Amino acid sequence: MGMKESTKDKIIKTGAEIIHLKGFNGTGIQEIIKAAGIPKGSFYNFFTSKEEFGLQVIDHFKAHFNLLSKSILEDNSLPPLERIKKVLDLFMDFFMEKDYAYGCPIGNLAQEMGDLSSVFREKLKSAIDSMVESYERVLKEAKASGEISELLDEREAAYFIVAGWHGALIRMKLEKTLEPLKNHKKFVFKYILRP
Amino acid sequence: MGMKESTKDKIIKTGAEIIHLKGFNGTGIQEIIKAAGIPKGSFYNFFTSKEEFGLQVIDHFKAHFNLLSKSILEDNSLPPLERIKKVLDLFMDFFMEKDYAYGCPIGNLAQEMGDLSSVFREKLKSAIDSMVESYERVLKEAKASGEISELLDEREAAYFIVAGWHGALIRMKLEKTLEPLKNHKKFVFKYILRP
Numbered sequence: 001m002g003m004k005e006s007t008k009d010k011i012i013k014t015g016a017e018i019i020h021l022k023g024f025n026g027t028g029i030q031e032i033i034k035a036a037g038i039p040k041g042s043f044y045n046f047f048t049s050k051e052e053f054g055l056q057v058i059d060h061f062k063a064h065f066n067l068l069s070k071s072i073l074e075d076n077s078l079p080p081l082e083r084i085k086k087v088l089d090l091f092m093d094f095f096m097e098k099d100y101a102y103g104c105p106i107g108n109l110a111q112e113m114g115d116l117s118s119v120f121r122e123k124l125k126s127a128i129d130s131m132v133e134s135y136e137r138v139l140k141e142a143k144a145s146g147e148i149s150e151l152l153d154e155r156e157a158a159y160f161i162v163a164g165w166h167g168a169l170i171r172m173k174l175e176k177t178l179e180p181l182k183n184h185k186k187f188v189f190k191y192i193l194r195p
Numbered sequence: 196m197g198m199k200e201s202t203k204d205k206i207i208k209t210g211a212e213i214i215h216l217k218g219f220n221g222t223g224i225q226e227i228i229k230a231a232g233i234p235k236g237s238f239y240n241f242f243t244s245k246e247e248f249g250l251q252v253i254d255h256f257k258a259h260f261n262l263l264s265k266s267i268l269e270d271n272s273l274p275p276l277e278r279i280k281k282v283l284d285l286f287m288d289f290f291m292e293k294d295y296a297y298g299c300p301i302g303n304l305a306q307e308m309g310d311l312s313s314v315f316r317e318k319l320k321s322a323i324d325s326m327v328e329s330y331e332r333v334l335k336e337a338k339a340s341g342e343i344s345e346l347l348d349e350r351e352a353a354y355f356i357v358a359g360w361h362g363a364l365i366r367m368k369l370e371k372t373l374e375p376l377k378n379h380k381k382f383v384f385k386y387i388l389r390p
Binding site for chain 2: 021022023025026101102103107108110111112114115116121124125128156157159160162163164165166167168169170171173174175176180183184186187191192
């Protein structure tokens, strides 16, 4: 990896962390440059605009979600529903460590930018669809093994679960406890994901 | 109502609409002043800071939600669950008219500001709790009349429903259809709010 590539990665990683907490409009380019410890002006060597940068940050978040969840959701040594529980527990551990801040960066940006930019909207839609599809695949396995009802539509259920999770994260930010996420998990497994 | 009172109301109403679409950090005071058609500088005759203004905008949103939902949720001529369906339908009509933009202003601000300001956090928590309590009261009636299971915890169910709605609104902003809200309603009534 060349010097330029690694500086670009550093800007994306640093910017992603600040945007995760403060949102896209709440984060300034100067703030990112300062936090990344790179020379003023070098931002525009790598990105033509803040928008182009933001789109690459979304790709970064999407890849990060896949990296964290894929090995669990595709672990055939575990029953399908156990994998979903394990992913939710993994994210709960993350948020506990982060003092119940941040939330899901894709959900955050969808909420913030969904009405404001059509290029953000398309990119974020594809990121959420990709999340939903990774759950949907597991739910298909769960149906095949009889863990969930034959009558449950896997795709609709996956969308419902992701939406409920995003909503629970909103309340987590206010409550500053895991309780909203635990309530989500409890309802999903008690009422939706069952034979 | 005196002249000063009505100018203040105009600033809050105008600011609330812009913040509803663009978020708190995405909205500038100059933009509000311009849209409200009031003289530059008069903003600070009414509000000591943008934050103080934001807190009053949250009160405005909370009062508006109560105004819209209260008469339906407390309408004893309808069975309890019909009232909840009617409120969801009312908001679906609103979002259809608004081209699937805006979302819930309380949910939006909770997501945006929950990690950034403790005074916003407390005010938003009380607004969401008030929403949840209005559903909880209806669910208690639904339990008494046998429309939902004795085993369902009304408070937990109300939190789950509000969270799922907020998450569905996030996806509505990306999809630009009612489908995410319809999916929410379908799952809530098929799997949670039933005998």
